[in-house]
Amino acid sequence: MKVLVATDKPFAKVAIEKIKAVLDEAGYELVLLEKYKTKENLLKAVVDVDAIIIRSDIIDAEVFDAAKQLKIVVRAGAGYDNVDLEAATAHNVCVMNTPGQNSNAVAELVFGLLIYCVRNFYNGTSGTELKDKKLGIHAYGNVGRNVARIAKGIGMKIYAYDAYCPKVAILNDNIKAADTPEEMYSTCDIISLHLPATSETKRSINYELLSRLPEGAILVNTARKDVINEEDLIRLMEERSDLRYVTDIMPDAHDKFMEKFPGRYFSTPKKMGAQTAEANINAGIAAAEQIVGFLKEGIDRYRVNK
Ligand code: 3PG
Numbered sequence: 001m002k003v004l005v006a007t008d009k010p011f012a013k014v015a016i017e018k019i020k021a022v023l024d025e026a027g028y029e030l031v032l033l034e035k036y037k038t039k040e041n042l043l044k045a046v047v048d049v050d051a052i053i054i055r056s057d058i059i060d061a062e063v064f065d066a067a068k069q070l071k072i073v074v075r076a077g078a079g080y081d082n083v084d085l086e087a088a089t090a091h092n093v094c095v096m097n098t099p100g101q102n103s104n105a106v107a108e109l110v111f112g113l114l115i116y117c118v119r120n121f122y123n124g125t126s127g128t129e130l131k132d133k134k135l136g137i138h139a140y141g142n143v144g145r146n147v148a149r150i151a152k153g154i155g156m157k158i159y160a161y162d163a164y165c166p167k168v169a170i171l172n173d174n175i176k177a178a179d180t181p182e183e184m185y186s187t188c189d190i191i192s193l194h195l196p197a198t199s200e201t202k203r204s205i206n207y208e209l210l211s212r213l214p215e216g217a218i219l220v221n222t223a224r225k226d227v228i229n230e231e232d233l234i235r236l237m238e239e240r241s242d243l244r245y246v247t248d249i250m251p252d253a254h255d256k257f258m259e260k261f262p263g264r265y266f267s268t269p270k271k272m273g274a275q276t277a278e279a280n281i282n283a284g285i286a287a288a289e290q291i292v293g294f295l296k297e298g299i300d301r302y303r304v305n306k
Helices: 011-026 039-045 061-066 087-090 103-117 142-154 167-172 181-187 230-238 254-260 277-297
Strands: 002-008 029-034 051-054 072-075 093-096 132-136 157-161 190-193 218-221 244-248 265-266
Touching: 002 039, 002 142, 002 157, 002 277, 011 029, 029 039, 029 132, 039 061, 051 277, 061 087, 061 142, 061 265, 072 277, 093 277, 103 142, 103 190, 103 218, 103 244, 103 265, 103 277, 142 157, 142 218, 181 277, 254 265
Parallel strands: 002 029, 002 051, 051 072, 072 093, 132 157, 132 190, 190 218, 218 244, 244 265
Antiparallel strands: none
């Protein structure tokens, strides 16, 4: 069996060695396609592989058409909005993710971005602290829970809202459970986004919601670009010079944000929440093991398509 690791944004070298060890043990061959320049490179590489490990790489119908031997795609990470699930099902390909494996890395970056922001992007002027500030965690999944754990250590007042997580699970973690997003946005000094990009969440962080934020609030996004309504955020930041936005996913309107909001906006040049050796190792090994389990024993835990 041939397993392709196709990552525009490569894993740490040590993670590749560990993925290879899992595949060697199973008698499978590893093929590596990193930092590929064009879709053609990807289409060529998938032709004869049985399995693919990806990150945020786009796997659409064209890729499934080209990959005649393909049986499984594992997104080494949480969000799988980059995979056309309908096309996968139509081609009889199983798609999985590796939930939780990179979540601590993303959660730690939230605080990297926040401290950078509240210390005025390290420009030497007097900033503020995170301790005692109200943090609202929007969606209480694996990343949200890690954010809460770290925020407790910093001494923040923590709130969470999740449309799908029972309130009792939030309360059991000694966190205030907001009844609605509106309530949380009206209350918190900082909102940290951990929503997946779905038809329901895309552009849902809009003017109506954001305009509830108290004075001096910060929005931090380590989730997905698409959950933000960018025009609304720009409009509000124009109207309110107290608001700041820090993100790990560069907005489409990055140049506009840079030009209009100096000192109030920062984006990493490339999404790097999950870019740690530990996250790469955890997610990479999980992906390789899930492929072996699926191909050898038909185990499809973490399958995300029908
Ligand atoms: C995820 O969904 O797992 C994170 O957004 C990380 O994505 P990445 O693997 O592209 O860094």
